[in-house]
Amino acid sequence: MGRPNVGKSTLTNAIAGQKIAITSSKPQTTRRAIRAIVNREKGQLIIVDTPGIHRPRTLLGQRLNDLVSSTLTDVDVIAFCSPANEKIGPGDKHIVAELEKYPRAKKIAIVTKVDTVSKVKLAEHLLDVSQLWDWKEIIPLSALTGDQVELLVDVVLGMLPQGPALYPDDIDTEETLEERICELVRESALELVEDELPHSLAVTLDEIVEGDVKPQVHVSLWVERDSQKGIVIGKGGSMLKEIGSTARVGIQELMGTDVHLAIQVRVAPDWQRNPKQLGKLGF
Ligand SMILES: Nc1nc2c(ncn2[C@@H]2O[C@H](COP(=O)(O)OP(=O)(O)O)[C@@H](O)[C@H]2O)c(=O)[nH]1
Ligand SMILES: [Mg+2]
Known part of the structure; x- marks a missing residue:
């Protein structure tokens, strides 16, 4: 702690x-x-x-x-x-x-x-x-x-107390692939956006589609207000593009394959304070 x-x-x-x-x-x-x-x-x-x-x-x-x-x-x-x-x-x-x-x-x-x-x-x-x-x-x-x-x-x-191991020795974490993908997108976004915005960001996974060439990973990047949506997307989509390309490197490493990453920026109004929205985002 x-x-x-x-x-x-x-x-x-x-x-x-x-x-x-x-x-x-x-x-x-x-x-x-x-x-x-x-x-x-x-x-x-x-x-x-x-x-x-x-x-x-x-x-x-x-x-x-x-x-x-x-x-x-x-x-x-x-x-x-x-x-x-x-x-x-x-x-x-x-x-x-x-x-x-x-x-x-x-x-x-x-x-x-x-x-x-x-x-x-x-x-x-x-x-x-x-x-x-x-x-x-x-x-x-x-x-x-x-x-x-x-x-x-x-x-x-x-x-530590003596006893049998709690997990098999080939497991590194209980975090699922889905959770780790979302966190990698959030990490990338966190570093790139300014000031107060980091707290307003959340990421959920929509789906992973088996593409012809490579899997397509579809995620939603949530913000709290419409005005924040513009910031995250950036001029001509430049910010979002940068967030995506950094996150994609980590996701490819995690999944052991090239992926196509699609990020949809969406608004969940005031989600940090709203019990219903918090539930939707997994808290
Ligand atoms: N110089 C230095 N920076 C560190 C070290 N450990 C963490 N940091 C930096 O401190 C910041 C916060 O680290 P993080 O692990 O996210 O902190 P947490 O909020 O306590 O989990 C990041 O920028 C890290 O790179 C360290 O041993 N040395
Ligand atoms: Mg931490």
Whole structure:
């Protein structure tokens, strides 16, 4: 767990060795509790990448916080993440205060993005983190360089209860192909659009049609207002084209084949606050 943008999804992918959760420089992009299943000689680790915890401003925000709470009730270890290059603040303290609610789990702290700071800065940050809670472990690492990532895996595996593996060893995630395709389109759109718009985006899969040459993947990219539709499409469709070509690269890698990607931009009025629209979009 941790504030938005601290590197939770990037770390999940670094451990899994592939992109399971989308990542973004825009905060609050993870909208599901995504499970990555990691098999090592010593055992099986199921990482749950959660949406960042923050004060909810919309019904969507509230639902995501609820999702995080129900997930944390089930896990054996909770890892609180904070980036080395940002001072511990009220947002972090709010999250740490929540830890009381999950007495079952062992708590560790992860200091992310150590590649961005000096040794002195890192030492200061570690000290600040150590004063937040009586952590079982504090592990500084960088998901970008891979520094200490395997150490984290090893430490956490050592904290897990013994028992049979929960998943077969050839499964990487419970995310379906459909979900992963939608997330790749959303990731691409997130990076390309400006400012407030990222929060308004959602993606659903309409169908995958077996074409003569290659499969045709049809998705809908949802926005909240008509005015946003124009922004996402761009001048002469330029923005949409760019979103599509970036997403297509990831989808082709995922499906192991060339695909034709068709994106339809549609409006679901005020969907982040509207229970009916939220349901339609899968929340
Ligand atoms: N320099 C550096 N950047 C990182 C590292 N881990 C994540 N980031 C960047 O931080 C941003 C947020 O990452 P993300 O994993 O989406 O954060 P989340 O919201 O906590 O899931 C992205 O731009 C990442 O590229 C790291 O170890 N080093
Ligand atoms: Mg994330």
